[in-house]
Structures are given as structure tokens and as C-alpha cells.
Amino acid sequence: MTALALAAAVRSGARTATDVLEEHLAVIDRLDGEVAAFNLVTAELARAQAEAVDAAVARGEDPGPLAGVPVALKDNLCTRGIPTTCSSRILEGWRPPYDATVVTRLVAAGALVVGKTNLDEFARGASTENSAFGPTRNPHDPSRVPGGSSGGSAAAVAAGFVPIAVGSDTGGSIRQPAALCGVVGLKPTYGLVSRYGLVAFASSLDQIGPFATTVADAVACLEVMAGHDPLDSTSIPEASPALQGVLADGVDGLRVGVVSELLGEGVAPEVATRTRQAAEALAAAGATVEEVSVPATRLGLSAYYLIAPAEASSNLSRYDGVRFGLRVDAPTTGEMMERTRTEGFGEEVKRRIMLGTYALSAGYYDAYYGKAQRVRTLIARAFAETYADHDVLLSPTSPTTAFAFGAKTDDPMAMYLNDVCTIPTNLAGHAAVSVPYGVGDDGLPIGVQVLAPALGEAVMGRVAAALERSAPTTPPPTLGSRPADATTSGTDTSAEGVR
Amino acid sequence: MSAEQTAGNGADGAGIVVSDTTGDRWETVVGLEVHAELATATKLFSSAPNAFGDEPNTNIDPTSLGLPGSLPVLNRRAVELAMAVGLALNCDVRPCVFARKNYFYPDMPKNYQISQFDQPLNVDGYLELPDGRRIGIERAHVEEDTGKNSHVGGDGRIHGAEHSLIDYNRAGVPLIEIVGRPDLRSADDARAYVSELRAVLVAIGASDGKMEEGSLRIDANVSVRPVGSDELGLRCEIKNVNSLRSLGRAIEYEARRQVDVIEGGERVRQETRHWDEEAGRTRPGRSKEEAEDYRYFPEPDLVPLVPDPDWIAKVAEGLPPLPAERRRRLAEAAGVLPAQVALHVERDLDHLALAAIERGGDPARVVNHVEHNLAVDGAEALDPGYFAALVTMEVSGELTATQAKAVLAEMVTSGRAPAEIAAERGYEAMDTAALDVALDEVIAEHPDDWAAYVAADDPKKAKKLAGFFVGKVMKATAGQADGKAVNQALAARRAASGG
Incomplete structure (x- = not known):
């Protein structure tokens, strides 16, 4: 059942939120051992929220557009009094004293927070293998990664644990796992959704967005989360856009460009084929479709891997053992900080701190960080020129389908190349959404990406909805037929326990 | 003579150091960096109170503690006060950018300070001293304060302390850093500059200017050069001067020390030195060679600050007479x-x-x-x-x-x-006749003294005796005589007597 259908049932009194919740908790309890999507299941919190929704309905009040909809949150979103780990040892034991703005808004809209999902440590990675708590498995194939860094949220939706999950996208961390898990993943325009309470990776690129099984559910969740927040200085000073109403408008007369640079080298043929099929479907639905060259997109990866680590190196400085989380004692403060960070951070996080520190160093700043920022401007300009003649652009989301565990862990560059199609959007601050579009030769899901200019969510939604209508079906995951993997423990839904 | 032995025997009031060995004359050159806490109700980037002397760690919130996920939001009042300072110091008030200054220190919650680097708010102004001289102001930028460490055990310093306590009440308090040009030439100049600057800050309500509470803090850059030279010598930055008196003593000591170093055939090392009030000398701190690389980059959590010309004009209109x-x-x-x-x-x-x-x-x-x-x-x-x-x-x-x-x-x-x-x-001025009568009586009562006064060759002796007679007359008239008139009458009488 979709989130909107559940909410409609709960709001009309046809079902209770408590009933909906228990049904989902039972599924999580039974099957998350196979997936390991959750770091923590917050059953008690969700039960209290469900009771509040049911009480509101009983009083004749409207409990909100997401009434009774179970929602999973990426574990880099702050939840008051609930552990928020970023899948890192260094945040061991920390319970934020506040809720992220999106959490406040979701709960106010009647959503039920059922748990915190796994991610690559501090959102650095594209496979959810870099988690201090072990990897999350792709519900479609347990030997494959779910993508990342929001792998837990993508897998939770794909596995049917929740109709909606929330993730964050810095270079593709929503769209790539959405594609690999066969769900919808939307990265909104930078500034559309408040970052307050999102543990920062790269502040100028991070953006929170939804996962869902349908485009309509995704935009319904976005509508709740979006809109100006005075607690985030980079928040766009506008109200949340109305998106659900435009999804059925069709694509007749829209101009769609298929980005030729993102169809060639490095992209698996089956992925390119699906992308072309998607383009043809849009043309059949009345859109004007043509291939378009945006050469600057090729520069995205190198600029991103300077800017993101640079900001990350600074954002991660606060994890020093002084005020919260892990502390490894030592004779002096300096050694205490050093040992805490050495033991608390994983390899990928350390690698990016080193990269970023170097890129910002005196004497290197202009050559690296400064130049990367200029490249960023070039990319934004190139997109602006392209959007003068196109309403949206189309590309693959990920160059390949889900890869096997360990396939790229020894080769960071190969892992980084996963983000080649998604990164330009973050650098430009634009919007993009990944829509499932059939499967590859290996039977694993493929996602097609719709890119739109800043605040182009409405037109992007129309195109995504059209793609959804034309998409070949993706067979649902077959969970429950195999025993829980020994490396991932079952999830305790009776109480709140960290994995 | 070594620097240690010359403590308290530094530059003279005009800032000239005369060499003990060669008799060469050296000029003292001083530029001051003044940090002033801005008198806002709340902190620079959050709504935690800005108040001195409260219980430790009570004026805090997620942002001033640098908790994961927290974000800065610029305090409008702090900007207004900072612009008022800039305008009062005849600066250009310009569009500006906040930057992160990265270094690890336990009293700094995020391990970076949000400051301004290459694009400060106020540039190129001057402060007019009472004698009419204009001391150049290079810039006056806005930044956040750090928390406060206190070291327990040992001698209260970080080395040898048993443990350290941190109070974050001050973390995030708005500061303006006013960087003066090296236009000062003596300890007296420096004191006059700080007095005047403090008067300006207090007059416009930007700061309470209390050095003893740390709301006004001074670092002095001191160098020496041969009198007549236009070149600047290598400077030392003197920290830990907590009063105007210390400032003067530190500058005089440091100038003499540097002259001794140069005349000893060595070069002054560019370094940070700490003023030791009890010992009356400066001691080396961190040398610039091993200084940290702050890895400045634009703060991505804030947008550039572009003060509207109308806003600047309004602040300027609101300035009281300086x-x-x-x-x-x-x-x-x-x-x-x-x-x-x-x-x-x-x-x-x-x-x-x-x-x-x-x-x-x-x-x-x-x-x-x-x-x-x-x-x-x-x-x-x-x-x-x-x-x-x-x-x-x-x-x-x-x-x-x-x-x-x-x-x-x-x-x-x-x-x-x-x-x-x-x-x-019963005050009424005496007329001349009454004064003459009183004078006659006093002379008659002290004939020997009068003779000595009339005959005195030594002006010192004459002056002393004149004072004696004036005193007697004042006493005789119960203070009603005008001192000036008595002096005139006395001088006239002496001249008439042949003195």
C-alpha cells in the first residue's frame, strides 16, 4: 500500500495508525535480519505517535497529510533523545537534545518514526559498506550492495518495511541507492528542505529528500518537509511548493534533453538502453526529446572530490571527544583528541578528512579548492545554457546495477565513479529524481534520472510521473525465503536498542 | 645589558629607545588588534543569551555547543552594532563573507571559528586621537568568541594541570576584531588609542569596553626600527595584556628587548609572546614558523552578508556624536x-x-x-x-x-x-581698600619676614615668602579675598618698598 493510500485510510477512520504501525513493525521484525536496513527501530516512539494520530482522528481532527504513515529516517538526522549515530563509532552514546526540522515537520504531519537507517559512515560512500555497524543488503539480492550512502533508507522502502524513508544526498546518496534498490529517490533543490538537524557532510551540497515506492508518495513527503526554515540560513525563503496536483499533467510539449556525456564511456550498455527507452516513452507521450551535450558535466567528479572532502574535513573537526560521543582517554587533551578520532572514525572518513585538509592547506587552496569552486560555477553556467532550451534533462542514475559486496572497496576511485551521473546536480544546487525503469540483464533494478533546474520540482515531477506510468515492471524482492545472515543481527522491535 | 635586566627600563614616553651600548636611537612601532564583545542580548549565531558572569554552561544551546546538525543563523543586531563600529571608525562598510578558521582547541566547540577572512565587513578607516592624529584602521570584522578553559591543579596553566574545565557560556558571543595599522609610536600612544577606541565603543553602545571582564581584549604588534627609517622591523605579537597599564609596560619592555636582540647581532624572531605581569616581561609563545595553517574557506552554512545601503544609512543616522x-x-x-x-x-x-x-x-x-x-x-x-x-x-x-x-x-x-x-x-568680594587694610595689618605683624621678602634675591625664596603673606591675608579675611588680587597687591607693595 502506498503512503498516500495509508494516510487516506487513517484519516478517514478506515484503519487506525496503530494497526498500520504494528503491521509494518511485524514485517521489520521478521525480515530486517536479512536486510539490516535499520540501526535502530524506535517502536515505542512510533507507538506513542500512532496513539496521538488515532486520538486526533477520534476527536474529529485532521492528523495531517501523512497520518499513520510509518517513516524511516537516515541515521544522520537528529532525533531528540534517540541515538543518532551516523553509523560511526565516534557518536557512540550520543542522544541529540533536539529534532531535525524535517523530523518535526514529518511528525506534525502525522508520520510515525519507526527507526533510524544505516548509512555509509557520515554519509561518505556509495555502498553502505562503510558503516561501523556492518553493511545493509540489497533486498533484491543479498550478495549485492544497496548503494549509498542512504542505503538503509532505500533498502527499507524496497523491502516494504516502510512506504516512505528519508535520506540525504550530497553527491547522489539518495538517487543512486534508490536506483540500485528499485525505488523512487528525490534530491530537492538546494535550500528547499531545511538542513537543520542533518549531521553535515558537505554543507554546500547536502540536501534531505524522500524515498518512496511511487512518485506521488515521494512528492507528498517532500511537500511536508519543504518550505522556509529560519534555523537554516541557506533555506530558500519560500513556502513549500504544491506538487501532487501537477503529476497527472503529462509531458505533452515539454522539451527533454538526454545528456550524451552520461550515456557513453563507463555506463553499462543495459543502463544506457533503459535510459533511451525512457526517452522514447516520453517522446511517445508528447515530449520533444533530443540528445544534448553538456561537456561540463564531465568536470563534476573531480570538482566534487575536492569540495566535498574540504567541507567534510572541517565539519568533522567537532568530533574530538570533548563534549559528546566517544572519548578515548589519554594523558593530554591533544592526545585524547587524536586517539578518539583515530579509533572513532573509519578508513573512508579518514581518507576524506586527509583529502580535504590537503585541499584547503595554505599554498594549495587556489590550485584545489579555489579551482574546484570555479569549475562549479562553470557547471552551473553550462546547465543554465542547456535549460534555456530544455525543461528537464534525462540520464542514467547510476552507471551500473547493484554491485557485489567488496567489489569496489579496495578501489576508492571505482567507488567514486558511481556518482558521476548524480554529482553535477549537487554542484549546481539543482533538483533531480531517480525513477525505477525496469531491470538489467542480472535482473537487478535500473534507475533513470530526471534533472531539473533550481526549483524545477513541479516539471520534474510531471516527467517522473510519466516515466513511472511507462516503466517496465520491477519484480518485487523475495525476502523471507532465506535465513537471516549471520553477520547481521536481527532487529529488536520491542524496545529501542542500537545494533 | 640583557633584556631581562632592563625590565621596567624600556622605551621612554615618546617611544624612543636609546641603546645602552651604542647610544643609537630606536623608534618603537606599534599596531594594535582589539577584540571587543558586542553588547547584544543573544549570541552571534544562535538565541542563547550573551551574558557575563552566569553559572558555567547555562547560556548554551545546540549551536553554541557545536552539536552535530546544528547550524548558525546570523544575529541582525550584532551586524548593526558592527556596522556602527565601522562607521564610527570611518570605515567603508562593504558586502562581506564569513569564513571558517580551522584549528583544534577544546574551548572551541566546532574546532573552527566562524570569522571573516578576505572579505571583512569594515575596511580602511581611522580613529582620531585627542591630539588630532589619525590612526589607521585596516579592518574591523565580525567573528564568534570561544569558550573559556580553566585548568585545575598544577599552577593553573594547561601544562601540569590535573584536569581542565570548560565553560561554553562565552562560546559564540559576538566579537568585533579591530585591526589597527602600525601607526602608533609609543606606549603612551597605545594607551591613548585604546582609551579613545573604548570611548567610541561605549558611546555608540557597541560594547561595554570592560577590560577586566574580558569584553575588551588587546594584542599588541610591536617592532623597532632606527629613528628616521621608514621600513617596518620584524614584529612580535604580545598577548595577555589585561589592562592599560600592562599594555604600556609590555610595549616598553618589548621595544627594549628587541633593541637588545638586534644590537646583540641577532634578528628578532617573528613570534607570539605573552606578557607576564608579575615578572614584568614578555615570554615566547608559539613562533610563527610552527604556526598553524588555519585552512580558511568561505562558511558554507551562511550566505554572504550584503548590507543594504539604506540599512547602512539608517545605522549611520543613529550614531550619537562621537x-x-x-x-x-x-x-x-x-x-x-x-x-x-x-x-x-x-x-x-x-x-x-x-x-x-x-x-x-x-x-x-x-x-x-x-x-x-x-x-x-x-x-x-x-x-x-x-x-x-x-x-x-x-x-x-x-x-x-x-x-x-x-x-x-x-x-x-x-x-x-x-x-x-x-x-x-555671606560671601561678597572685598574691595581694594579692605584688602589694603588687611595687608597692612599682616605686614605689621611680621616685620622681619617682610624685610626678608623685600630683600630676597633668590626667586625661589621670594616665592616662598610671597606664599606665606598671601596665606596670612587669606586667613585674616576668612577666605573672602581674591587670591589673584592679593598676589597683585603684594607684588605692588614690594616694588614700592624697593624689592
């Missing part, structure tokens, strides 16, 4: 130099003096009374009309200087009119 302007106004009205009325402005009595002059009080007498006879509580409440009337009575001879002083003192305490007080005390 000390330099007030000195100019009073000096003009009184026909003296601005430097001669510095004290009047410093005591906030320039308005009283101006008003008394406007009401017809003799300017010279008004200025004199304010400087010498009104350094008392309640003087500012004196009725300027009464003050003018008193001065007029004095100038016309109705009251002697001594009587006028006494009446003035009572005017301050009672608020009554001078004529009323004078009448009650």
Missing part, C-alpha cells in the same frame, strides 16, 4: 585646542560645559571649572544656567576664585542657585 566630534565642538566654543577638552568629553561633561557657555558663561572659566572642580558624582546633573551664573559672578568679581569653587561644590550637592548659596554664606 568623542572626537564632541571635543571639536567644545573646543570651538571655548576657543581652545581639542586636546585641552579631552577630559571633559571623557567625563561626559562636555554637554554641561557647552550649555553653560551658550548661556553666557565665560568659556575659559567654564572649561577650567569642569576640568578641575567637577570631577565629582552628580556634576552631570548641574543646571547649566546656574553654572553660567556662577561663572559670571566670579568674573565680575562678586565672588573670589576660592569662593566660587566652594559655591560650585554646594551647587552640585544641593542643586540650588549660586546667588542663594553665596548670600547664605
Whole structure:
């Protein structure tokens, strides 16, 4: 059942939120051992929220557009009094004293927070293998990664644990796992959704967005989360856009460009084929479709891997053992900080701190960080020129389908190349959404990406909805037929326990 | 002679160090960096209170603790106060960018400080000293304060301490850092600059300027060069000067130390040195060679600050008259130099003096009374009309200087009119005849002294004896004689006696 259908049932009194919740908790309890999507299941919190929704309905009040909809949150979103780990040892034991703005808004809209999902440590990675708590498995194939860094949220939706999950996208961390898990993943325009309470990776690129099984559910969740927040200085000073109403408008007369640079080298043929099929479907639905060259997109990866680590190196400085989380004692403060960070951070996080520190160093700043920022401007300009003649652009989301565990862990560059199609959007601050579009030769899901200019969510939604209508079906995951993997423990839904 | 032995024997008041060994003359060059806490109700980037002296760690929130997911939001009032400082210091107020200054220190919650780097708010201004000299201001930028460490055990320093406690109440308090050009030439100059700067900050309400509470903190860059040279020598940055007195002592010591170093055939090392108040000397801290690389980059959690010209104009209109302007106004009205009325402005009595002059009080007498006879509580409440009337009575001879002083003192305490007080005390100026009679009597009573006075060749001796006779006459007339008139009569009588 979709989130909107559940909410409609709960709001009309046809079902209770408590009933909906228990049904989902039972599924999580039974099957998350196979997936390991959750770091923590917050059953008690969700039960209290469900009771509040049911009480509101009983009083004749409207409990909100997401009434009774179970929602999973990426574990880099702050939840008051609930552990928020970023899948890192260094945040061991920390319970934020506040809720992220999106959490406040979701709960106010009647959503039920059922748990915190796994991610690559501090959102650095594209496979959810870099988690201090072990990897999350792709519900479609347990030997494959779910993508990342929001792998837990993508897998939770794909596995049917929740109709909606929330993730964050810095270079593709929503769209790539959405594609690999066969769900919808939307990265909104930078500034559309408040970052307050999102543990920062790269502040100028991070953006929170939804996962869902349908485009309509995704935009319904976005509508709740979006809109100006005075607690985030980079928040766009506008109200949340109305998106659900435009999804059925069709694509007749829209101009769609298929980005030729993102169809060639490095992209698996089956992925390119699906992308072309998607383009043809849009043309059949009345859109004007043509291939378009945006050469600057090729520069995205190198600029991103300077800017993101640079900001990350600074954002991660606060994890020093002084005020919260892990502390490894030592004779002096300096050694205490050093040992805490050495033991608390994983390899990928350390690698990016080193990269970023170097890129910002005196004497290197202009050559690296400064130049990367200029490249960023070039990319934004190139997109602006392209959007003068196109309403949206189309590309693959990920160059390949889900890869096997360990396939790229020894080769960071190969892992980084996963983000080649998604990164330009973050650098430009634009919007993009990944829509499932059939499967590859290996039977694993493929996602097609719709890119739109800043605040182009409405037109992007129309195109995504059209793609959804034309998409070949993706067979649902077959969970429950195999025993829980020994490396991932079952999830305790009776109480709140960290994995 | 070594630097250690010359403590307290540094540069003279004019900032010239004369070498003990060669007799060469060296000029002291000083530039000051002043940090002032801005007098806002809340912190620079959050709504936690900005208050001194509260229980440790009570004025805190997620942002001032740098908790994961927290974000800064710029305090509008802090910007207004900072712009007011810039305008008062004749700076250009410009669009600016916040930057992160990265370094690890436990009192800094995020391990980076949000400051301004290459694009500060205020640039290129000057501060006018009472003597009319203009001291260049390079920039005045906005930044956040750090928390405060206290080291327990050992001798209270970080080395050897058993443990350290951190109070984050001060973390995030808004600061303005005012960077002066090296235009100061002595310890006296430096003190005059800080006094004037503090007066400006207090006048515009930007800061309480309390050095003892740390709301005004000074770092002094000191170098020396041969008198006549235009080049700047290598400088040392002197920290830990906590009073105007320390500032002067530290500069004088440091200038002498540097001359000794140079004359000893060595080069001054560019380094940070700490003033040790008890030992009366500076000690080396971190040298610039091993200084940290702050890895500045634009703060991605904030947007550039572009003050609207109307906003700047509004802040400028709201500025009260500044000390330099007030000195100019009073000096003009009184026909003296601005430097001669510095004290009047410093005591906030320039308005009283101006008003008394406007009401017809003799300017010279008004200025004199304010400087010498009104350094008392309640003087500012004196009725300027009464003050003018008193001065007029004095100038016309109705009251002697001594009587006028006494009446003035009572005017301050009672608020009554001078004529009323004078009448009650029975003051009336003596006419010349009465004075002559009194003088005759005194001379008759002390014939030997009179003979000695008339015959005295030594001016010192004559002056002493004159004082003796004036004193006797004043006593005989119960203070009603005018001291000046007595002196004149005495001198005339002596001349007539052949002295």
C-alpha cells in the first residue's frame, strides 16, 4: 500500500495508525535480519505517535497529510533523545537534545518514526559498506550492495518495511541507492528542505529528500518537509511548493534533453538502453526529446572530490571527544583528541578528512579548492545554457546495477565513479529524481534520472510521473525465503536498542 | 645589558629607545588588534543569551555547543552594532563573507571559528586621537568568541594541570576584531588609542569596553626600527595584556628587548609572546614558523552578508556624536585646542560645559571649572544656567576664585542657585581698600619676614615668602579675598618698598 493510500485510510477512520504501525513493525521484525536496513527501530516512539494520530482522528481532527504513515529516517538526522549515530563509532552514546526540522515537520504531519537507517559512515560512500555497524543488503539480492550512502533508507522502502524513508544526498546518496534498490529517490533543490538537524557532510551540497515506492508518495513527503526554515540560513525563503496536483499533467510539449556525456564511456550498455527507452516513452507521450551535450558535466567528479572532502574535513573537526560521543582517554587533551578520532572514525572518513585538509592547506587552496569552486560555477553556467532550451534533462542514475559486496572497496576511485551521473546536480544546487525503469540483464533494478533546474520540482515531477506510468515492471524482492545472515543481527522491535 | 635586566627600563614616553651600548636611537612601532564583545542580548549565531558572569554552561544551546546538525543563523543586531563600529571608525562598510578558521582547541566547540577572512565587513578607516592624529584602521570584522578553559591543579596553566574545565557560556558571543595599522609610536600612544577606541565603543553602545571582564581584549604588534627609517622591523605579537597599564609596560619592555636582540647581532624572531605581569616581561609563545595553517574557506552554512545601503544609512543616522566630534565642538566654543577638552568629553561633561557657555558663561572659566572642580558624582546633573551664573559672578568679581569653587561644590550637592548659596554664606568680594587694610595689618605683624621678602634675591625664596603673606591675608579675611588680587597687591607693595 502506498503512503498516500495509508494516510487516506487513517484519516478517514478506515484503519487506525496503530494497526498500520504494528503491521509494518511485524514485517521489520521478521525480515530486517536479512536486510539490516535499520540501526535502530524506535517502536515505542512510533507507538506513542500512532496513539496521538488515532486520538486526533477520534476527536474529529485532521492528523495531517501523512497520518499513520510509518517513516524511516537516515541515521544522520537528529532525533531528540534517540541515538543518532551516523553509523560511526565516534557518536557512540550520543542522544541529540533536539529534532531535525524535517523530523518535526514529518511528525506534525502525522508520520510515525519507526527507526533510524544505516548509512555509509557520515554519509561518505556509495555502498553502505562503510558503516561501523556492518553493511545493509540489497533486498533484491543479498550478495549485492544497496548503494549509498542512504542505503538503509532505500533498502527499507524496497523491502516494504516502510512506504516512505528519508535520506540525504550530497553527491547522489539518495538517487543512486534508490536506483540500485528499485525505488523512487528525490534530491530537492538546494535550500528547499531545511538542513537543520542533518549531521553535515558537505554543507554546500547536502540536501534531505524522500524515498518512496511511487512518485506521488515521494512528492507528498517532500511537500511536508519543504518550505522556509529560519534555523537554516541557506533555506530558500519560500513556502513549500504544491506538487501532487501537477503529476497527472503529462509531458505533452515539454522539451527533454538526454545528456550524451552520461550515456557513453563507463555506463553499462543495459543502463544506457533503459535510459533511451525512457526517452522514447516520453517522446511517445508528447515530449520533444533530443540528445544534448553538456561537456561540463564531465568536470563534476573531480570538482566534487575536492569540495566535498574540504567541507567534510572541517565539519568533522567537532568530533574530538570533548563534549559528546566517544572519548578515548589519554594523558593530554591533544592526545585524547587524536586517539578518539583515530579509533572513532573509519578508513573512508579518514581518507576524506586527509583529502580535504590537503585541499584547503595554505599554498594549495587556489590550485584545489579555489579551482574546484570555479569549475562549479562553470557547471552551473553550462546547465543554465542547456535549460534555456530544455525543461528537464534525462540520464542514467547510476552507471551500473547493484554491485557485489567488496567489489569496489579496495578501489576508492571505482567507488567514486558511481556518482558521476548524480554529482553535477549537487554542484549546481539543482533538483533531480531517480525513477525505477525496469531491470538489467542480472535482473537487478535500473534507475533513470530526471534533472531539473533550481526549483524545477513541479516539471520534474510531471516527467517522473510519466516515466513511472511507462516503466517496465520491477519484480518485487523475495525476502523471507532465506535465513537471516549471520553477520547481521536481527532487529529488536520491542524496545529501542542500537545494533 | 640583557633584556631581562632592563625590565621596567624600556622605551621612554615618546617611544624612543636609546641603546645602552651604542647610544643609537630606536623608534618603537606599534599596531594594535582589539577584540571587543558586542553588547547584544543573544549570541552571534544562535538565541542563547550573551551574558557575563552566569553559572558555567547555562547560556548554551545546540549551536553554541557545536552539536552535530546544528547550524548558525546570523544575529541582525550584532551586524548593526558592527556596522556602527565601522562607521564610527570611518570605515567603508562593504558586502562581506564569513569564513571558517580551522584549528583544534577544546574551548572551541566546532574546532573552527566562524570569522571573516578576505572579505571583512569594515575596511580602511581611522580613529582620531585627542591630539588630532589619525590612526589607521585596516579592518574591523565580525567573528564568534570561544569558550573559556580553566585548568585545575598544577599552577593553573594547561601544562601540569590535573584536569581542565570548560565553560561554553562565552562560546559564540559576538566579537568585533579591530585591526589597527602600525601607526602608533609609543606606549603612551597605545594607551591613548585604546582609551579613545573604548570611548567610541561605549558611546555608540557597541560594547561595554570592560577590560577586566574580558569584553575588551588587546594584542599588541610591536617592532623597532632606527629613528628616521621608514621600513617596518620584524614584529612580535604580545598577548595577555589585561589592562592599560600592562599594555604600556609590555610595549616598553618589548621595544627594549628587541633593541637588545638586534644590537646583540641577532634578528628578532617573528613570534607570539605573552606578557607576564608579575615578572614584568614578555615570554615566547608559539613562533610563527610552527604556526598553524588555519585552512580558511568561505562558511558554507551562511550566505554572504550584503548590507543594504539604506540599512547602512539608517545605522549611520543613529550614531550619537562621537568623542572626537564632541571635543571639536567644545573646543570651538571655548576657543581652545581639542586636546585641552579631552577630559571633559571623557567625563561626559562636555554637554554641561557647552550649555553653560551658550548661556553666557565665560568659556575659559567654564572649561577650567569642569576640568578641575567637577570631577565629582552628580556634576552631570548641574543646571547649566546656574553654572553660567556662577561663572559670571566670579568674573565680575562678586565672588573670589576660592569662593566660587566652594559655591560650585554646594551647587552640585544641593542643586540650588549660586546667588542663594553665596548670600547664605555671606560671601561678597572685598574691595581694594579692605584688602589694603588687611595687608597692612599682616605686614605689621611680621616685620622681619617682610624685610626678608623685600630683600630676597633668590626667586625661589621670594616665592616662598610671597606664599606665606598671601596665606596670612587669606586667613585674616576668612577666605573672602581674591587670591589673584592679593598676589597683585603684594607684588605692588614690594616694588614700592624697593624689592
